[in-house]
Amino acid sequence: MALQASIISLIFVLFIFFASVTAVQHNLKIFDVRTYGAAGDGQKDNTQAFLLAWKDACGFAGKATVYVPVGIYMLGQMAFVGPCKGRPIVHLQGVLRAPSWFGPSDSWITFRYINKLVVKGGKTGTLDGQGQFAWKNNDCHSNSNCSPLPATLRFEFVTNSRVHDIRSINSKNSHIVIFGCKNVNMTNIRLTAPQDSPNTDGIKIGSSTNIKIVKSVIGTGDDCVAILAGSRDILISKLFCGPGHGISVGSLGGFPNEKNVAGLIVKNCTISNANNGVRIKTWESPHHSIASGFTFEDIFMNNVQNPIIIDQLYCPHPPCNDQYPSHVQIKDVLYKNIWGTSITEVAVSLKCSSAFPCKNIVMKDINLAHQGSGAAKSLCSHVDVLSFGKQSPPPCL
């Protein structure tokens, strides 16, 4: 009897278990922006409709998809703000188009305080920043009266999330900014802006941990990916980068009390027709921090100006204040299996700080040829390099 009763109760428990699993799977709801009044006609301003769709989706305790069908949706500045009750998904099949101009601000579209967010674009989902109307008069590098233009997408305090199959074109400023985030995977991201468009960085990461950028294509007028202060455990793999300024750590040392950068792997990437390949750059300043634990591995350089570069005298727009040498300590950097062509003779340039010489820099199997007359060279200061395997250009003595 006792056995029979326990079997019956076990069956009952299993029944409840499977019933609840099914219920969770079915707890999925679509919030189509059109039912909130949006129109993909390239005319109507859809900001209010998107906000209403988001409000309902974010308040839904399940998988809540904000769905944007094919069409061209004009969208003003907006923020998708959490925390949400369930797991929000933004599924973009259409094109979101920014107004050609709006006042100085951080970003066009912001995602903030959201856990377990998915943003996906499929084959057609595109963000069109319309930067071509704003770049000319607002290049903050050449014009100190400029007003800062907004990034296309900004993720702030977003955790355990995925962004995939998203395309962004002609951002006014950076395409994607990741700030204060943790555990975010980005795959199949395609970012495009003209080579001569100012400040159109691909992805900028700061104060964030465990960010993965995988299988993506970035070609813009600035860095493909920039890793800024406070970034930890960043992975970039299978990235095709170019044209643009390459993959950069920094610039660091620009502000007091900057957090360290620790842990970056750049692996299986191609960098093509870019100003830099893999770069670490720091300002000459008294602001101390540590940049350590970098691996640059299996990277093909095609026609790159400075394939491997550490620049601790960074001064893109002279004159710079050079009263202090850089106080950023760079250490534990491995360059392994990097090959291809350099447009300049100096294929490896390691200009470290006189106050904080670079430590534990290792080169293994480097094969970079100068495209043009004269053999490729290495140039080094304030650094001891350990080299193994093939070394072309020959290492500094």
Ligand SMILES: *[C@@H]1O[C@H](CO)[C@@H](O)[C@H](O)[C@H]1NC(C)=O
């Ligand atoms: C990110 O990718 C890694 C490796 O593929 C995976 O283990 C992890 O769960 C993913 N994170 C999210 C938030 O999807």
Ligand SMILES: *[C@@H]1O[C@H](CO)[C@@H](O)[C@H](O)[C@H]1NC(C)=O
């Ligand atoms: C990654 O490596 C594979 C195999 O060597 C190569 O075919 C592919 O082009 C690489 N990806 C990039 C972005 O370089």
